[in-house]
Amino acid sequence: MSILDSLVIGAGQAGLSASFHLARLGISHVVLDADTRPGGAWQHRWDALTMRDVHGVAELPGDTPPPRDGARANEAVPAYFAAYEHRHALPVLRPVHVERVEDQDGLLVVRAREGEWTTRTLVNATGTWSHPFLPHFPGMETFVGEQLHTVDYPGPEHFIGKRVLVVGGGASAVQFLGALAPITDTLWVTRREPVWRDDDFTPEAGAAAVALVEQRVAAGLPPESVVSVTGLMLRPQEREAERLGAYADRRPLFERIEPDGVRWPDGSFEQVDVILWATGFRPAVTHLAPLHLRSAAGGIKLDRNGRGTTAVADPRVQLVGYGPSASTIGANRAGRSAAKGVQRALQSTSARVTSG
DSSP: OOEEEEEEEOOSHHHHHHHHHHHHTTOOEEEEOSSSSSOGGGGGSOTTOBTTTSSOOOOOTTSOOOOOSSSBHHHHHHHHHHHHHHHTTOOEEOSOOEEEEEEETTEEEEEETTEEEEEEEEEEOOOSTTSBOOOOOTTGGGOOSEEEEGGGOOOGGGGTTSOEEEEOSSHHHHHHHHHHTTTSOEEEEOSSOOOBOOSOOOHHHHHHHHHHHHHHHHTTOOOOOSGGGTOBOOOGGGHHHHHTTTTTTOBOOOSEEETTEEEOTTSOEEEOSEEEEOOOBOOOOGGGGGGOOBOTTSSBOBTGGGTSOBBTTOTTEEEOSSGGGOSHHHHHHHHHHHHHHHHHHHHHHHHHHHHO
């Protein structure tokens, strides 16, 4: 049986960064990726999303980021990732769909549809895109119109002539309204009053936002996105929607869904043709369940008071793209941290074997 020193699950930005740093440290590993081609979650985003629209793609280690131009993000970023994989000869295997990770006599066994791998350490870089969150409301199964989540968004032209209810208080909801309000009828619903910011998003503000996410992870709570604590800002391409009142007409949550619309708590009814759920994602970590990493609070505690990547419950496991490293900027730092965590775990194992 061949035993790897480490294995990375996921070849998005955090996974590629971790692989790069593992290779620099001389640690033998493979990267398992569920997609058929490079690009991570970016290859699944809607065609209308351009590099000018995205919040930014940080450069991979030792590289420069792709240009912020009018190119389609679902083409530009995958091409960038593919070139990086090739240039650094990263050991990516695809497609491989990991189903479970188990402990077997002190080693980690990664079981997938396509095979099985045994490794001393693990870097989990599966992100969130494959686990969209869809809240349940009474009557939602009776709705005869369309219900789409962010992962299903087909681009703005699809919605022309339809009344669209956008549900969600994050950046995606703001972007959808910015694209749809100038071309069709929209209505915005959020659970809480949106928090707007009109000051510059400085590095200090970003660090403060990340610190709030780190506090949750350090307490073993399920992480919230960095964006969720930064507040919402309007970009130039959303100013027309603002002028049309798309953001000012925000409503609190409805009580139930009916075949052709939603019913408000006061009993009034709103007809809509489409419900667009911009309700976010959850970390894709169910395959790690056999390792019992979750705390009683429901999240996975990480070392260094939530600023590291090592799972407190099992130091053989690193998590990148989780909690404070879920943003593209945090992914590279997390990749370096994970590689060092793997190195520490391997040294600790070697020391125990030698002393034994």
